[in-house]
Amino acid sequence: MLTLRQLRYFSALAATRHFGRAAGLAGISQPALSMQLKEMEAKLRGPLVERTPTGATLTELGRQVAERSGRILSAMRDLEELPRAHGAVLDGPLRLGIIPSVAPYLLPGLLDRTEKRYPALSLVVRETVTATLVSELADGSLDAIVASLPLGTGELAEAAAFEDRFLLAAPAGSPHAATTPAMAELIDADELLLLEDGHCLRDQALAICRTIDPRRLRSFGATSLATLLQLVAAGKGITLAPELALAAGAVSDKRLRLVRFAEPQPFRMIGVAWRRSSPRERDYRALADLMTSCRPTVGGHDTPLEHG
Amino acid sequence: MLTLRQLRYFSALAATRHFGRAAGLAGISQPALSMQLKEMEAKLRGPLVERTPTGATLTELGRQVAERSGRILSAMRDLEELPRAHGAVLDGPLRLGIIPSVAPYLLPGLLDRTEKRYPALSLVVRETVTATLVSELADGSLDAIVASLPLGTGELAEAAAFEDRFLLAAPAGSPHAATTPAMAELIDADELLLLEDGHCLRDQALAICRTIDPRRLRSFGATSLATLLQLVAAGKGITLAPELALAAGAVSDKRLRLVRFAEPQPFRMIGVAWRRSSPRERDYRALADLMTSCRPTVGGHDTPLEHG
DNA sequence: TAAAAATACTCCATAGGTATTTTAT
DNA sequence: ATAAAATACCTATGGAGTATTTTTA
Numbered sequence: 125m126l127t128l129r130q131l132r133y134f135s136a137l138a139a140t141r142h143f144g145r146a147a148g149l150a151g152i153s154q155p156a157l158s159m160q161l162k163e164m165e166a167k168l169r170g171p172l173v174e175r176t177p178t179g180a181t182l183t184e185l186g187r188q189v190a191e192r193s194g195r196i197l198s199a200m201r202d203l204e205e206l207p208r209a210h211g212a213v214l215d216g217p218l219r220l221g222i223i224p225s226v227a228p229y230l231l232p233g234l235l236d237r238t239e240k241r242y243p244a245l246s247l248v249v250r251e252t253v254t255a256t257l258v259s260e261l262a263d264g265s266l267d268a269i270v271a272s273l274p275l276g277t278g279e280l281a282e283a284a285a286f287e288d289r290f291l292l293a294a295p296a297g298s299p300h301a302a303t304t305p306a307m308a309e310l311i312d313a314d315e316l317l318l319l320e321d322g323h324c325l326r327d328q329a330l331a332i333c334r335t336i337d338p339r340r341l342r343s344f345g346a347t348s349l350a351t352l353l354q355l356v357a358a359g360k361g362i363t364l365a366p367e368l369a370l371a372a373g374a375v376s377d378k379r380l381r382l383v384r385f386a387e388p389q390p391f392r393m394i395g396v397a398w399r400r401s402s403p404r405e406r407d408y409r410a411l412a413d414l415m416t417s418c419r420p421t422v423g424g425h426d427t428p429l430e431h432g
Numbered sequence: 433m434l435t436l437r438q439l440r441y442f443s444a445l446a447a448t449r450h451f452g453r454a455a456g457l458a459g460i461s462q463p464a465l466s467m468q469l470k471e472m473e474a475k476l477r478g479p480l481v482e483r484t485p486t487g488a489t490l491t492e493l494g495r496q497v498a499e500r501s502g503r504i505l506s507a508m509r510d511l512e513e514l515p516r517a518h519g520a521v522l523d524g525p526l527r528l529g530i531i532p533s534v535a536p537y538l539l540p541g542l543l544d545r546t547e548k549r550y551p552a553l554s555l556v557v558r559e560t561v562t563a564t565l566v567s568e569l570a571d572g573s574l575d576a577i578v579a580s581l582p583l584g585t586g587e588l589a590e591a592a593a594f595e596d597r598f599l600l601a602a603p604a605g606s607p608h609a610a611t612t613p614a615m616a617e618l619i620d621a622d623e624l625l626l627l628e629d630g631h632c633l634r635d636q637a638l639a640i641c642r643t644i645d646p647r648r649l650r651s652f653g654a655t656s657l658a659t660l661l662q663l664v665a666a667g668k669g670i671t672l673a674p675e676l677a678l679a680a681g682a683v684s685d686k687r688l689r690l691v692r693f694a695e696p697q698p699f700r701m702i703g704v705a706w707r708r709s710s711p712r713e714r715d716y717r718a719l720a721d722l723m724t725s726c727r728p729t730v731g732g733h734d735t736p737l738e739h740g
Numbered sequence: 741t742a743a744a745a746a747t748a749c750t751c752c753a754t755a756g757g758t759a760t761t762t763t764a765t
Numbered sequence: 766a767t768a769a770a771a772t773a774c775c776t777a778t779g780g781a782g783t784a785t786t787t788t789t790a
Contacts, residue, residue: 126512128436129755143770156756158771169515177764177769185514192511192709196504203500204434206493207477278586279708400587401500437780451745464781466746485744485790 128200130164131193133157134172138190142179164189198264202401209403213410214242220411221250221257221269225325225349226288226394229368230270233418241414253322261399268398268408270415272324275397283408284395285415289367290332292383295359301381308333308385313340317352317361320345324392329364332390356380366392368419436508438472439501441465442480446498450487472497506572510709517711521718522550528719529558529565529577533633533657534596534702537676538578541726549722561630569707576706576716578723580632583705591716592703593723597675598640600691603667609689616641616693621648625660625669628653632700637672640698664688674700676727 136146137157147157165172172186182190208216222231231249238245250257250266257269258277273282292311294300303310313336318326326345330338342361346352349369356363357379370382396412398405445454445465455465473480480494490498516524530539539557546553558565558574565577566585581590600619602608611618621644626634634653638646650669654660657677664671665687678690704720706713 125436126508128433144768152755153757154770155758155772159755162771167512170518175763175770177767179769185518188514188711189511192507192514195709196507196511199500199504199507200434203497203504204475206496206500209496210478210493278589281586401503403496452743460780461782462745463747463783467780470746483745483788485742485788487744 126164126167128197130160131197133160134164135190135193135197137161137173137180138182138186138193140179141173141181194263198262198399199401201264202399202403206403209406212244214238214407215244217246217248218404218407219248219250219265219267221252221260221266221271223254223257223269223271223324224251225319225323225366226270226368227251228350229371230394230415230419234415237414237418242410254324255322258397261397264399267402267404268396268411270394270396272328272392273395273397274393279400280397281400281405281408282395282397283412284393285412286394286419287391288394288419289389289391290329290364290385291367291370292362292385293353293356293365293370294362294381294383295356296379296381297359298362298381300362301383304383305386306383308390309335311336311362313337314342315361316341317355317363318345319349319352320347325349325364325366328392332364353377353380364390368394371419434472434475436505438468439505441468442472443498443501443505445469445481445488446490446494446501448487449481449489502571506570506707507709509572510707510711514711517714520552522546522715523552525554525556526712526715527556527558527573527575529560529568529574529579531562531565531577531579531632532559533627533631533674534578534676535559536658537679538702538723538727542723545722545726550718562632563630566705569705572707575710575712576704576719578702578704580636580700581703581705582701587708588705589708589713589716590703590705591720592701593720594702594727595699596702596727597697597699598637598672598693599675599678600670600693601661601664601673601678602670602689602691603664604687604689605667606670606689608670609691612691613694614691616698617643619644619670621645622650623669624649625663625671626653627657627660628655633657633672633674636700640672661685661688672698676702679727 133146133150133152136149137143140146140149143157143161144154147154150157161172168185168189170185171183172189173180173182227249235247238247250260252260254271254275257266257271258275258280260266261269262279270285273284275282292300292306300306300310311333316329316333316336318329318341320326330336346355349365352363353365353369355361357377359379365382394415396408396415398408402408441454441458441460444457445451448454448457451465451469452462455462458465469480476493476497478493479491480497481488481490535557543555546555558568562579562583565574565579566583566588568574569577570587578593580596581592583590600608600614608614608618619641624637624641624644626637626649628634638644654663657673660671661673661677663669665685667687673690702723704716704723706716710716
């Protein structure tokens with residue numbers, strides 16, 4: 125049978141694509157790694173890597189084996205973490221990933237509360253787009269992630285924390301600023317400003333503006349919501365912004381108008397996701413609860429909201 | 433780190449609840465197993481079994497570890513099966529589980545077709561209720577199962593094969609036999625006959641008869657659909673029967689009337705499910721396709737259907 | 741007192757290390 | 766000519782077996 129040792133070495137090789145460096149990463153000598161890989165290839169009846177003079181590249185079989193190896197090793201680490209589940213809630217280190225359109229607005233409040241209520245918790249936070257977070261979660265580099273749900277992969281367990289409504293952000297002078305409630309059908313492809321590709325916010329905005337042909341969009345893609353709102357304030361276009369970002373008080377620009385949509389207001393569901401094999405479900409649910417209670421809000425949920 | 437060897441031995445112990453027999457199952461001596469278990473308990477910082485003079489019983493931690501161990505070992509076996517995925521479709525041994533309300537009606541046709549189209553396939557079939565099938569699938573005793581979807585567990589991947597509509601089966605003389613289309617609201621708790629607990633058909637029938645209080649049901653629970661229909665024919669009550677079972681021609685009893693419901697007709701989705709980690713997705717989807725094409729049907733789907 | 745599990749002790753298979761050769765550009 | 770990976774060979778760790786002791790109902 126294949127051994128865990130072989131999986132670990134191969135994971136290192138898949139990461140480095142170099143026998144020598146992989147051996148170093150695994151803490152063994154290069155020949156030892158070569159031998160184990162050779163056995164693995166014999167058992168799997170096919171080459172996992174193509175040997176080149178500069179290192180190695182994965183074969184198709186190799187890619188599949190690498191993916192599965194990662195999952196199995198994660199499940200193994202999760203199994204070893206089981207004793208922790210019998211201890212206190214939110215105790216010890218927890219590596220949390222957060223999407224960029226949530227992190228800056230949610231994190232301050234979240235850190236405040238965790239420090240107060242769970243002083244034993246030591247959060248390590250990483251911020252990137254959903255796709256990266258999901259793969260880092262799968263390979264065990266992260267314990268949990270905060271993102272827009274559902275993630276579409278049945279591999280992960282999820283706990284919803286709160287609905288984050290979208291508002292239309294338009295320059296004070298524009299016709300959009302005067303139309304209440306906002307209407308998605310009135311938005312034109314050439315005035316809509318969006319985050320760059322890969323940000324879920326971009327896809328969500330496009331889903332709301334069903335009438336817009338994505339190919340007709342202006343090529344500009346901002347890297348942060350703050351940038352996007354600055355551009356809107358400067359009269360360069362309009363955008364859909366989540367309430368979460370607006371409530372943080374970051375926006376007090378007189379040149380900006382925020383208009384609610386009619387009920388049912390479009391929203392995204394923000395929550396926590398984790399590997400099903402992780403034994404810390406209790407922790408992640410506690411985290412989601414904490415997020416529910418510390419979400420910054422703009423007045424009442426139904427209050428018409430206008431600046432200036 | 434925990435080793436696969438330890439997981440295997442512990443799985444054997446969890447299955448047998450006896451050190452000696454577990455050792456036999458694992459093909460090693462009893463002391464060898466004791467030693468490995470001891471190390472495991474040290475690494476997991478807690479006892480996995482309670483030692484009794486007659487053997488061993490799992491602790492709570494032990495149960496959780498056993499479940500995870502099973503999954504990891506399954507994933508490992510699936511990884512080793514990867515080379516097969518690069519071979520022909522539906523080739524080699526395949527252990528298939530089927531629910532009792534489908535097996536007798538679908539299997540004959542399915543076996544015919546697989547023998548013709550995939551002669552290299554060697555099917556081993558097992559018939560039980562969904563819950564058992566799902567756990568046997570999880571621990572690797574089965575490769576795939578045929579059941580009513582969705583299964584509610586995100587752990588499994590699924591492929592739908594066909595809709596199986598429900599019809600009302602009533603004795604020829606009863607008022608129900610004369611009411612077309614059938615109406616779920618007219619069904620009384622004390623006349624409804626159902627399969628015993630554990631059969632998904634029972635739950636599905638109850639879901640359709642929303643107005644019925646399950647506590648008011650007659651305590652009788654049949655073990656097979658054939659029995660149930662015999663009872664109905666004998667005037668002992670009525671039931672909801674899936675079209676699949678009726679189309680097989682098993683029912684030609686003059687005393688039985690089958691009445692369709694109004695559109696949208698209630699139905700259950702029959703399909704195939706498998707461990708996401710299994711590399712034979714192609715096979716399972718081919719199987720689902722085959723099922724779609726070999727489902728026995730009663731005339732046209734919309735034909736009002738009446739016997740006698 | 742009997743059945744079950746733990747301990748003691750020995751052996752060997754296998755993974756790992758170092759030194760060296762082969763390979764490919 | 767050089768960097769990378771494979772091979773050769775030796776060593777040692779740890780898992781397994783047999784024999785025996787301890788435990789508890």
